[in-house]
Amino acid sequence: MASIEFLILFLVLASFLSYFVTKINSFAGSIVTIFATMFVLVSLSAYGFNATLDTTVLYLPGFTFEFTYLGVYFAIIVAFVYSMVSFFHPYFVDHYKYKNAYNMLFLLSLAGVLGAFFTNNFMQLFFFFELIVWTTMFLIPLGKSKSAAVSYFGFSAAGSFAMLFGILIMFKEAGSFDITAGLASLSGTNAILVFVSFIIAGFAKLGVFPLHIWLPIAHGNAPHPFSPVLSGALVKLGAFVAILALVRISPASSMITAIGLPFAHYIIALLGAASIVFGTLMAIKEDDAKKLLAYSSMSHGGYIIVAFSLLDSVAFAGGFYHILAHALASAGAFMAIAAVAHRTGTTKMSELGGIIHKMPITYVVYLVAIISMAGIPPMGGFISKWLIFQAVIDKGLIFISIAVFFGSIGSFLYVFRPLAALFLGQEFPQFKKIKEAPILMLIPMVIITLLNIYTGVFPNGILGFINKILPELGNYAPLVINSPALTITGYNGVLHPTLIAGVFGFGVVVAFIIFILLKKSRQVGLMDTYTAANFIHTEELLHYSVDFYAPLERLYEKQATIMTDFYDALANKVKEIGKLAKYLFMSKYVEVSVFWIVAILAFLLWGEI
């Protein structure tokens, strides 16, 4: 019998165990993290799918837990990403200054995630939220840059305090911290305040426009094995909070009859759309592969926000499926990049080239992950994007559809860049001696690849589980799926993912037969290419990877820094106000201080004398 409390306590104990074991032997300590996370994943899946997870509390006074399908769905996805990433630890922890702390904080943050998804009390939600923020804050600076953690903590703290503000408003109304009672008690201005504060919290965690600045900084500089967790698992916490706000709070706002959406939700959907466009454009520009994927996370966060602000069961199903598909795709892509970084020591696209010849399996992992990320069949991303498109078209949301389609096509552009720059192209001489990633790293990558394909070919089982979540969100009809026939019915069409995959397989077989029947080709080297009669003998000069989309980038290079400029200007304004306060009140001249004392006394005693 597994109870949620037991799993959390188990993780806390395992984290201390791994701390001490890592001190003695870092490999053994990392194995502890693998077993601990695998145990949590297996027990969550075994009891969660049957809804037999125990919620009783024996040892933690004051804590209460509740079983919801929503919580289980998120918890299993996050635990899965954690357990897959832990396989990378044996190869990476030795690079970090505080390797024992790394393993310990990793497990502690998973404990925080489990608590946050299963709690039914707002104060606990805040506590577990902070647990995650604090553990993560000490994990990120173990990577490339210490200042990345500051940026992450700044935005996370802003989100947390916004959430605390909303929680306290609800406490005033309802008299308890209970989530259901608190959300039910809201009305009028309070509903709007809580809605806005929860949206800020969700956006800050999910990294959605305009609170996205931390995302590329933190993802890009975090330790290589921690980036997949950040992008695939932890930002989904923001989606969890945003769902609470978007679906369960209905702030008083006028209905836009043409599209059948409340005004407030339409504004949120527009912000999600802005996030999609902004993330896509910035990802196209980026040179560091990890930062590129971070911006793509921002764009996908936009899709999730758009889906949940449409208040529609097909869109919700699409949003939930997108959370899963993106977690798998982004974990796969980040892990492939981590494997490359493990072998070559860099993630900059301008420094890499042609490693497909030495790391073919990593290449296939990355390829399948980006096919899913770009929403191309037969991978999971296609199903979720199709469902979201169904809802967007059914509501007739023209301006949001521009962003949704732009992000979808734009994702082809940015995901292709690392593919071409890292793996394809000329093989650099310095990478001619590298080897394929070690076997322990390949295991999770292959599992994730198979799951990416599975979610695209047989989505019905997972969509059936999502249909159990939908009634928890309110009065939403389940998505129409036909499990024996393997079809999904949207608003304007029927999708048969298995058929698509089968036909694609048939096409590839036909093409393969044509290929194999014809004359065999002669193998030539990569340098043996057409160069328009120029003699070029260095691989770097024949590898086109720097500023790949230069003509496109030039079209928006002036607008690209608009958000960082905005935050810089904001920081300057805050500094100026501080300087003004310092100039006015903290002068070194005694007479100025005396003046302020007299003035304030006069103000306080106004009307008394």
Next chain:
Amino acid sequence: MLLNILIGFGVAVFGFVLQTSVAGVNRKVIARLQKRYGPKWYQEFIDIFKLLSKRATSHGWIFDFGVIMALGGIIATAMFMPLTNNIVAFAGYDNFFIFVYLIAVGMLGMAMSASGSGNPYASIGVMRALTTMLAYEVPFMVVILTIIKISGSSSLSLIGAFQQSAGNNWFFIALPLGGIVGLICLMGMIGKKPFETYIAPAEIASGPMVEYGGKQLGMLFIMHEITVFIEVSLFVHLFLGGAENIFLFLVKYFAVYTVLNLISNVNGRLKIDQVVKFYYKWPLIMAVTQAIIAIYFGWVV
């Protein structure tokens, strides 16, 4: 199920034969326009089969695998394409989004293979092809959103049937602005001048195709012909009322392709940033205007 797959494969083969012949006839049309005699109408077949019979060079496994994936993806996409109201391999599953996204698998395969050749011209060509795709796809999709919203279905044969039913015009007439946008976007899709920036033979040595020869090039030619077939048929079904019988389909198909070819041959080539700027200016404005008029005001001719 086996019968359906055979029909689908038949559609793909038919599409290849049709487009290759139409392209050959069009070479003659253009030749007459330029006061030349022009090649035989079956010249394209000769070229492709000659290439398939030659021995070629290969730049590694990804170079070959990408070609197989490209042709496989495109054949799979063509198998879903309805020809007429009755000739459709997988009735009910000819969803519009399958064509847009499954075709992308083929494109990705070709891009992968081209980049795998290690030639910078190929990479530049891929970059331009993807950028062009970003340019034309968004206005096109907004128009398609309008069509799906009005007809209530994203199935190509159902959209065709909707236009054939009494009281409804072809969408090319019903949505005049959208129809023009669709035609302009179709020119970008099949890579006709002024949007053929990613091929640009004189500038980047045929872009993605630069390293190919022999069977790989032959297979990519087949892939290209089927791709054009898919895209022109999409236009026929979405804007020109589909086809009640195969004869109507052939007439509409030939008319669309020839018109595009004629427009193409009196134009020069745009630079890649000009292509992007062009599509995000007038076609997008027209598409959005059309969508607002048709969806929010309900004014459909």
